[in-house]
Amino acid sequence: MSEQLCPLCNLPLSADTQVDGDAQPCAGDCSVCFWCAGPLIFNHDLTRRQMSTEEIAELHPTTRMLLERTRKLIRELRGITLQ
Numbered sequence: 001m002s003e004q005l006c007p008l009c010n011l012p013l014s015a016d017t018q019v020d021g022d023a024q025p026c027a028g029d030c031s032v033c034f035w036c037a038g039p040l041i042f043n044h045d046l047t048r049r050q051m052s053t054e055e056i057a058e059l060h061p062t063t064r065m066l067l068e069r070t071r072k073l074i075r076e077l078r079g080i081t082l083q
């Protein structure tokens, strides 16, 4: 996959790791930036953009829980605190 910069923090999104498997990402899949813990979603061309609050709210509850848990872990890892 070609390298893309995170639309939120501009750091490279160089690798994709799936939290519960190793399938290739598809359009509409959600993702989390490993640098800033920002919620991202795959476009049809597999570039990523910021996921909106509405899109997060529409996720399946299990997916949303997984997304929030991943974001929390990354924030803890990076020492990012929310205001």
Ligand SMILES: [Zn+2]
Residues within 6 Å of the ligand: 006, 007, 008, 009, 010, 011, 033, 034, 035, 036, 037, 038
């Ligand atoms: Zn980022």
